[in-house]
Amino acid sequence: MPNTSRYNRTRVFQKVLVANRGEIALRVIRTLREMGITSVAVYSDADRASLHVRKADEAAHLGPSPSSESYLRIDKIIAAAQRHGAQAIHPGYGFLSENADFAQACEDAGIVFIGPSARSIRLMGSKTGARQVAKDGGAPIVPGTEQGLTSPDEALEFARSAGFPVMLKAVAGGGGKGMRRVDREEDLRSLFESASSEAARSFGDGRVYVEKLIENARHIEIQVFGDHHGNMVHLGERECSVQRRHQKVIEESPSPLAARIPGLRERMGEAAIKAARAAGYFNAGTVEFLADNDGNFYFLEMNTRLQVEHPVTEMVTGLDLVRMQLDVAAGGVLPIRQEDVVLRGAAIECRIYAEDPANNFFPSPGRISQLAEPSGPGVRLDSGVFEGWTVPMEYDPMLAKLITWAGNREHAIDRMVRALGEYHVGGIRANLALFPMILNSPGFRAGDLDTGFLDRFLKSGIDFHPSPPDGHAEIAVLVCGAAILGCSLLSAGNNPTSQRVSGTSSNWLTIGRAEALR
Amino acid sequence: MKPTILINGAPVTPLRDADHAPIADGLHSVLANGTSYEVRVNGSTITVNGHAFETEIQDPRRWSRRSASHGSQGRASINSPMPGKVVRILVELHQEVEAGQGIVVVEAMKMQNELKSPKPGKVVEIRVSENDGVAAGAVLVIIQ
Structure with a gap:
């Protein structure tokens, strides 16, 4: 067969199972469709009517709604892949995407896991292990101890040489558990004990290590991509400093810091490749760094999967990372060299969640009764929902990712604000109102970001219910009156469609004013 | 009218x-x-x-779109703001509580949410148990 592309596929998949749900399952299915590969969705009871099931070519039921009985069941997913004859599995992000046992189970079943090897996932899965790998590979790490400490004295010794503040962290940590900031020598012993006992309670492992605390740090990560033939490139950086409770809220590429400091991207990219190579990495991965405003940066961890925020990299590089993942997993040679990677313009992403920012970010699952989605120049919406869909309470509250691209950062932000204005989610609460306030704040516009930015912004007393401009309340009362009369007419047995003729000015409003509102 | x-x-x-x-x-x-x-x-x-x-x-005859009453004066209910599961009840019956004190923890969408008392008072009723599933708006605890 003649090879017409620069891809040198040794194998081509005819059918791929997508072991995920929501927007990412749909996003992968779209690329599969573009490549002419048959897609197999999997679903739980709650997701029977979901978009990813409806848009896939085939679908397999996994079980009851809780993830532990469906999307986390390795045995059921492998069985579904075998039943449908899928040659490969794309794990998406979350769920089983960074589970080495799942990657191994795929391999054992003769199914290609679209991602790195089980060994790479294991190497990068432990925080101290990943630090060691990165350090051995020659990537800068936050000064600290690589191993768990046996006593607070060891932590004290380190803190005296490195200087306060320091951070105590659980070796088995995650989600902020077992973490303590220590500012003063006299606090260290008690904080060590509390971090250790919290770690023991949370993870069954009380080991704690210590790191220098990098103040006002930015979260900047590098997308890396490797094939099975020893080639590896980086695709530039993403800045994800706008976070709440260690969860990313807004991401962008390029980073305003990398745009400001010449050579930073190249240095970080090289360090990321070193860390990934040290883990024998292939396929898509992300190396996360903390960076300060002088351009010093330190390895934080590696995510051995496609990231939620990968679209901003796709927008500025013009690449389809899922397509590349499939090609590389099929044994193909990486289609690009480092010098082919050119970042063009700026892209920004907002994570749209079913939560109420005006009410302590309470989750808001339920039925979406109205949905208007943004479009137009430079807008990409990766959504997993539709009007009429009931957002299940069992899973992550993310509804969609809204991405805008433009020639420069200022323009991309303007576009995002415009697109958010076109976006409407009714029936449940969504966090849409949060973003324009952040995007229009002077700090964000100036690119002065760090991981504490959003917490400070939220504490600064922002008003989620600003007074509306003049004249809007008068419009509201008018439509309310019309709605009343419309309803009463309907209940009197009139034909509803005749009342709702699109595009014609109706006179029942006038009647409504005269009859109901005087 | x-x-x-x-x-x-x-x-x-x-x-x-x-x-x-x-x-x-x-x-x-x-x-x-x-x-x-x-x-x-x-x-x-x-x-x-x-x-x-x-x-x-x-309009007393036809319309009541929103009931404005939040219960009688001095009585406040803690309602679940979303469908979910009660994971912890932080108070006991007849306990005195302060405004802003955590009363119940409800879990939905992998997040635990602590519901707080809107006023100082005494817990007069607990209508749910831990691990109960609850609907949006369900009354969980009443403070008087």
Whole structure:
């Protein structure tokens, strides 16, 4: 067969199972469709009517709604892949995407896991292990101890040489558990004990290590991509400093810091490749760094999967990372060299969640009764929902990712604000109102970001219910009156469609004013 | 008796001259003084060009869109703001609580949410147990 592309596929998949749900399952299915590969969705009871099931070519039921009985069941997913004859599995992000046992189970079943090897996932899965790998590979790490400490004295010794503040962290940590900031020598012993006992309670492992605390740090990560033939490139950086409770809220590429400091991207990219190579990495991965405003940066961890925020990299590089993942997993040679990677313009992403920012970010699952989605120049919406869909309470509250691209950062932000204005989610609460306030704040516009930015912004007393401009309340009362009369007419047995003729000015409003509102 | 419409709790005089086009269920276009407004109606919430208004219709005979009563004075209920599962009850019956004190923890969408008392008082009723599934709006605890 003649090879017409620069891809040198040794194998081509005819059918791929997508072991995920929501927007990412749909996003992968779209690329599969573009490549002419048959897609197999999997679903739980709650997701029977979901978009990813409806848009896939085939679908397999996994079980009851809780993830532990469906999307986390390795045995059921492998069985579904075998039943449908899928040659490969794309794990998406979350769920089983960074589970080495799942990657191994795929391999054992003769199914290609679209991602790195089980060994790479294991190497990068432990925080101290990943630090060691990165350090051995020659990537800068936050000064600290690589191993768990046996006593607070060891932590004290380190803190005296490195200087306060320091951070105590659980070796088995995650989600902020077992973490303590220590500012003063006299606090260290008690904080060590509390971090250790919290770690023991949370993870069954009380080991704690210590790191220098990098103040006002930015979260900047590098997308890396490797094939099975020893080639590896980086695709530039993403800045994800706008976070709440260690969860990313807004991401962008390029980073305003990398745009400001010449050579930073190249240095970080090289360090990321070193860390990934040290883990024998292939396929898509992300190396996360903390960076300060002088351009010093330190390895934080590696995510051995496609990231939620990968679209901003796709927008500025013009690449389809899922397509590349499939090609590389099929044994193909990486289609690009480092010098082919050119970042063009700026892209920004907002994570749209079913939560109420005006009410302590309470989750808001339920039925979406109205949905208007943004479009137009430079807008990409990766959504997993539709009007009429009931957002299940069992899973992550993310509804969609809204991405805008433009020639420069200022323009991309303007576009995002415009697109958010076109976006409407009714029936449940969504966090849409949060973003324009952040995007229009002077700090964000100036690119002065760090991981504490959003917490400070939220504490600064922002008003989620600003007074509306003049004249809007008068419009509201008018439509309310019309709605009343419309309803009463309907209940009197009139034909509803005749009342709702699109595009014609109706006179029942006038009647409504005269009859109901005087 | 004519119904009165309250917007964010206050009566508002409607416009005299406006051109209105119903577009779809819950979606309206209004042109007034040359300005174009997109208006969405969702239950008692009306959104005009992205600005939300709470409406209340006062007409004892036909309409009660929103019941404004939050229980009698001195009595407050802790309601679940979303469907979920009660993971912890932080108070006991007859316990004195302060305003802002955590009362119940409800889990939904992998997040645990602590519901707080809106006022100081005494726990007079606990209507749920740990691990109960609850609907949105369900009354969990009553403080008096």
